[in-house]
Amino acid sequence: MGGRKMSSCLEEVIPKCLLLTIWAFLLLARNGAEAFHRLATTEELQKVPPATITNRTGFHFQAPKNWINDPNGPMYYNGIYHLFYQFNPKEPVWGNIVWAHSYSTDLINWKPLEPAIYPTKPFDINGCWSGSATILPGNKPVIMYTGIDQQNRQVQNVAYPKNLSDPYLREWVKPDYNPVIRPEGDINATAFRDPTTAWYGHDRTGVLYRSRDFIKWVPAKQPLHSVKDAGMWECPDFFPVLMKPLVGLDNSANDNGLKHVFKVSLDANRYDYYTLGIYDFIHDKYVPDGSSPDNNTGLRFDYGNFYASKTFFDEGKGRRILWGWSNESDSIEDDWGKGWAGIQTIPRAIWLDGNGRQVVQWPIEEVNKLRGKRVGIYNRSVESGGVIEIKGIESVQADVVVKFDVSSGLDKAEKFDVAWRDPQKLCFEKGADAKGGIGAFGLYVLATDDREERTSVFFRIFQLGQKHVILMCHDPTKSSKSSDLYKPTYGSFVDYDLRRSGGKLSLRTLIDHSVVESFGAYGRTCITSRIYPDYAVGSNARLFAFNNGAEDVKIVQLRAWEMRKPLMNGA
Numbered sequence: 128m129g130g131r132k133m134s135s136c137l138e139e140v141i142p143k144c145l146l147l148t149i150w151a152f153l154l155l156a157r158n159g160a161e162a163f164h165r166l167a168t169t170e171e172l173q174k175v176p177p178a179t180i181t182n183r184t185g186f187h188f189q190a191p192k193n194w195i196n197d198p199n200g201p202m203y204y205n206g207i208y209h210l211f212y213q214f215n216p217k218e219p220v221w222g223n224i225v226w227a228h229s230y231s232t233d234l235i236n237w238k239p240l241e242p243a244i245y246p247t248k249p250f251d252i253n254g255c256w257s258g259s260a261t262i263l264p265g266n267k268p269v270i271m272y273t274g275i276d277q278q279n280r281q282v283q284n285v286a287y288p289k290n291l292s293d294p295y296l297r298e299w300v301k302p303d304y305n306p307v308i309r310p311e312g313d314i315n316a317t318a319f320r321d322p323t324t325a326w327y328g329h330d331r332t333g334v335l336y337r338s339r340d341f342i343k344w345v346p347a348k349q350p351l352h353s354v355k356d357a358g359m360w361e362c363p364d365f366f367p368v369l370m371k372p373l374v375g376l377d378n379s380a381n382d383n384g385l386k387h388v389f390k391v392s393l394d395a396n397r398y399d400y401y402t403l404g405i406y407d408f409i410h411d412k413y414v415p416d417g418s419s420p421d422n423n424t425g426l427r428f429d430y431g432n433f434y435a436s437k438t439f440f441d442e443g444k445g446r447r448i449l450w451g452w453s454n455e456s457d458s459i460e461d462d463w464g465k466g467w468a469g470i471q472t473i474p475r476a477i478w479l480d481g482n483g484r485q486v487v488q489w490p491i492e493e494v495n496k497l498r499g500k501r502v503g504i505y506n507r508s509v510e511s512g513g514v515i516e517i518k519g520i521e522s523v524q525a526d527v528v529v530k531f532d533v534s535s536g537l538d539k540a541e542k543f544d545v546a547w548r549d550p551q552k553l554c555f556e557k558g559a560d561a562k563g564g565i566g567a568f569g570l571y572v573l574a575t576d577d578r579e580e581r582t583s584v585f586f587r588i589f590q591l592g593q594k595h596v597i598l599m600c601h602d603p604t605k606s607s608k609s610s611d612l613y614k615p616t617y618g619s620f621v622d623y624d625l626r627r628s629g630g631k632l633s634l635r636t637l638i639d640h641s642v643v644e645s646f647g648a649y650g651r652t653c654i655t656s657r658i659y660p661d662y663a664v665g666s667n668a669r670l671f672a673f674n675n676g677a678e679d680v681k682i683v684q685l686r687a688w689e690m691r692k693p694l695m696n697g698a
């Protein structure tokens with residue numbers, strides 16, 4: 128959706144067209160609907176309990192009960208934020224998908240509304256899947272979403288608010304002329320979905336789908352961008368970015384040389400990848416700048432459990448905001464037991480890093496409103512092998528911001544082996560306990576008193592020639608006693624110049640019962656994990672700073688706040 132309303136551009140662009148990107152996922156195997164797109168059995172249906180509070184998050188977006196997945200059509204309209212999301216109204220597993228709808232004035236406190244879009248018509252009778260919102264000329268929002276039609280084909284439909292004077296846009300109307308785009312020619316009708324926000328383009332375009340009225344759509348001769356053998360792309364997102372902290376742009380902004388982000392959710396491994404590049408708006412071609420691989424070894428918004436993300440331009444505050452879905456990593460049986468599954472990560476402002484090579488993300492400032500009691504540690508050394516408990520707050524629901532100083536040991540960092548190409552593997556192999564030169568050091572979160580149960584959020588620093596390599600990891604292997612849970616170690620290298628920062632390295636971690644969301648080096652690397660402690664729950668959850676490296680590490684400043692619970696969809 129475009130926050131700088133398309134109407135404001137209309138005068139300058141009369142000969143131009145509205146363009147909408149629709150992505151044909153031709154590389155998908157015949158069965159386009161992936162594994163989790165499965166309906167519950169009758170036996171499972173009979174087991175649905177009321178939602179329980181087991182490991183239920185406190186300040187992350189979630190539904191009162193049942194299953195949620197992708198954030199859909201986030202938008203800011205007349206002072207109100209709307210978030211739609213893929214929702215199963217009946218069960219805590221994927222199925223019966225509708226567009227649930229919530230609104231907020233601060234992106235933190237959410238009130239539920241009735242589902243906005245649900246199967247009623249031949250063009251969506253088998254499901255209302257992901258899509259996007261766009262603000263049309265005349266300040267009119269429109270949603271374009273994927274409907275699963277009577278023949279189980281994926282088609283693109285539009286829906287408009289029934290009453291624009293309703294501040295909450297409660298009811299949405301699906302015109303009978305839907306679908307506006309059908310899978311035609313050699314397009315795989317089971318892998319043709321997830322339209323992204325439309326933007327103004329140039330009239331000489333020959334790509335994608337374009338329209339002057341959002342009703343009649345003309346197919347493109349060539350895609351905006353394509354990659355060979357990439358597998359299926361879900362939920363593409365395409366938007367311009369500025370190198371100004373916290374500042375964003377409308378989707379239609381297009382000065383020459385403006386950097387764009389092209390994001391795809393890769394069905395093959397269910398991670399979100401992006402490249403940075405230039406959008407040639409004369410030829411409607413996106414050209415990655417080559418600063419990172421354009422494949423499944425490339426940059427990610429989040430190196431953990433984060434998928435099907437979607438951004439929008441928040442015209443109210445002039446920023447671009449990113450939402451992502453964080454799926455459960457417990458078992459399906461556990462989800463039936465607790466009666467709910469899926470959360471959205473904390474909304475993050477997103478912009479271009481000063482080095483031009485990556486984006487930076489930071490929790491929106493409104494999240495700070497939830498901060499309650501605070502404790503701190505200042506200028507304290509964590510000796511080799513040392514652990515410091517951060518006492519005085521209930522850390523099961525907390526915001527921790529820490530600045531480490533590793534400058535005194537920089538020359539003692541372990542040598543980096545250039546064969547270590549896979550940071551996630553390196554995090555797993557070394558874990559949080561192996562003694563390096565500098566690190567592992569960081570936080571134990573959701574830990575028991577004896578730290579038998581804990582999730583480790585940490586860095587390791589290596590030397591490579593005159594430079595340093597920073598590894599950031601989440602290790603949840605000890606996060607609960609259950610051995611049958613999926614507890615993947617996550618990790619990434621952090622593109623950050625430690626010498627320039629004088630050896631200072633920051634970490635912010637949001638802890639919320641069953642989710643740990645971390646931002647390394649002021650949001651240059653983000654990792655989200657879902658974990659399910661057995662003992663480190665409620666007031667038994669502890670927080671520690673630790674240093675398992677040979678060199679001492681200094682905590683310049685550590686501040687930790689208890690987080691209050693916002694209004695969360697009536698639950």
Ligand code: DQQ
Nearest residue numbers: 197213256257320361435
């Ligand atoms: N989820 C939706 C699809 C999308 C997938 C269905 C991504 O539209 O491709 O719930 O998680």
